[in-house]
Amino acid sequence: MKTLIISDIHGNADALRAVVDAEDAIDHTIFLGDALLAGPQANETAAILQSLDPEVCVMGNHDEEVLDRSLYASWPDEWVALHDWILDRLDASAYEYIQGYSPAGRYTVGGVDMYLHHGEIDKSLPKILPNAPNESFLALESDQPLTLFGHTHVQFERQIGGTRYINPGSVGQPRCGIFHACYGVIVDGEYSPKQVTYDPSAWLDALANLEVLEAHPKFREWLKDSLLSGYGIGEREPWTSFAAEGYF
Ligand SMILES: [Fe+2]
Numbered sequence: 400m401k402t403l404i405i406s407d408i409h410g411n412a413d414a415l416r417a418v419v420d421a422e423d424a425i426d427h428t429i430f431l432g433d434a435l436l437a438g439p440q441a442n443e444t445a446a447i448l449q450s451l452d453p454e455v456c457v458m459g460n461h462d463e464e465v466l467d468r469s470l471y472a473s474w475p476d477e478w479v480a481l482h483d484w485i486l487d488r489l490d491a492s493a494y495e496y497i498q499g500y501s502p503a504g505r506y507t508v509g510g511v512d513m514y515l516h517h518g519e520i521d522k523s524l525p526k527i528l529p530n531a532p533n534e535s536f537l538a539l540e541s542d543q544p545l546t547l548f549g550h551t552h553v554q555f556e557r558q559i560g561g562t563r564y565i566n567p568g569s570v571g572q573p574r575c576g577i578f579h580a581c582y583g584v585i586v587d588g589e590y591s592p593k594q595v596t597y598d599p600s601a602w603l604d605a606l607a608n609l610e611v612l613e614a615h616p617k618f619r620e621w622l623k624d625s626l627l628s629g630y631g632i633g634e635r636e637p638w639t640s641f642a643a644e645g646y647f
Pocket residue numbers: 407409433550551552
């Protein structure tokens with residue numbers, strides 16, 4: 400019995416396809432949120448996700464933005480333009496698919512009870528990264544010994560009391576300085592963190608073809624460099640420190 404655990408794809412269909420190709424005989428899939436924005440392969444990503452047909456898709460902050468554009472209206476111009484361009488061309492089926500995403504909570508997948516959360520918590524607390532205080536993890540309000548979350552794009556886990564908190568890392572936008580896709584699998588009850596590298600040619604072509612970025616050439620170059628360097632949103636703290644410590 401194999402359960403695939405994926406999170407934070409961010410419109411990178413090349414990375415998601417590599418994950419699916421690397422894992423045969425997937426019985427169940429759990430997606431922890433942030434599917435499409437702001438990558439150049441939104442429709443392709445949605446199609447692969449829909450064919451994977453996860454038992455649970457948890458609503459992430461960037462999924463909420465698909466449904467409510469006011470959430471990113473105050474972002475810098477180039478980001479707003481990119482989001483609008485992607486959403487203006489989003490297939491109706493992809494939009495409806497995101498509408499069906501689930502809230503955080505207790506779920507049973509493959510006979511295993513677990514608590515699933517995108518991983519975004521109250522901004523007054525430190526983000527759930529490897530150096531976060533236990534308080535940040537407890538803010539997920541899990542009531543299950545197995546808790547899965549994403550959002551912070553670092554592959555790691557922490558045990559607090561009887562609860563194991565697992566972040567499988569990011570499929571489409573890791574921030575560890577290594578060009579690859581991160582995810583996890585549970586095989587017969589045993590969790591393993593995994594990584595796979597891939598060919599980003601189609602992602603790069605799609606980025607090059609985003610007409611909206613003709614007005615923002617430096618931003619386009621930055622997006623490309625960010626993907627290829629393995630620092631999905633540019634090389635910045637605190638992720639560079641975790642990368643230096645060997646986190647994926
Ligand atoms: Fe994310």
